[in-house]
Amino acid sequence: MPPLPALTNWDSTRMTLHQAAQVLGAIREFQATPQPNYHHLPLIVTPNSLRSGLLPVGGELVLDFNRAHITYTCPADTCSTIPLSGHTQTSLAAAVLEAMAKTGHPAEPSLANFNGTHPLVIDRIQATDYASALYRVFTALARVRARLNGSQTALVVWPHGFDLSGLWFHRGFDEAADPHINIGFSPGSPGIGRPYVYLYAWPQPPGWTNLSLPELAHWHEQNWTGVVIPYDSLAPLPNPEAKLEDLLETVIKAVQEVMT
Secondary structure, three states: OOOOOOOOOOHHHHHHHHHHHHHHHHHHHOOOOOOHHHOOOOEEEOOOEEEOOOOOOOOEEEEEOOOOEEEEEOOOOOEEEEEOOOOOHHHHHHHHHHHHHHOOOOOOOOOOOOOOOOOOOOOHHHHHHHHHHHHHHHHHHHHHHHOOOOOEOOOEEEOOOOEEEEEEEOOOOOOOOOOEEEEEEEOOEOOEOOOEEEEEEEOOOOOHHHOOOOOOOEEEOOOOOEEEEEHHHHOOOOOHHHHHHHHHHHHHHHHHHHOO
């Protein structure tokens, strides 16, 4: 496999995609039936987009990275397309809801946190590069998870933090009560400005930060404790997915052995 896209100088594009994903997430949540481990909230990953899945009010929303727009497909197979450019987060949400209402499928989600008034700025080449990076990391994580025994959640993108993640359970299936490992990929977060793959265990196993980590992986202990594999260390490698799989399998095995 070739190296991963560099994802440099893309902060404006990343922020725009994140704000658009939050719009999809809020509409997905509207009238949704609660599911275990909050899985009525996340978005579905495809090679070029994030999908809301079938909405309770009908139809589906798709955030297309390559074309830099949101599409609403209603049950009658008619589509409305809303470009991201030319909008703020606030006006984008209003435009999507208007498109849904025109098809006879109105929604009234909570938009209290959608106060973005800055113009959305997106570079379609950067957005396409991120679509490629996200899906390649997604497939690598999916292969690792497919080799694990035990209960797992789906591998999805959470609109709030814009990170890809899924849980593997040591036992049980309740995120709030049962020990688990979270494996994910973030495009960047407070304290870590660049993209990274992460892994953490809950509750934290005693002394687990004394575990020896393989090359490229390191402990992160500011605001949260877990293992970080910097995207910038993986991206230039000739077969980054294979390297990522090897790293994660090594770390997961070590963490599983110290979980109680």
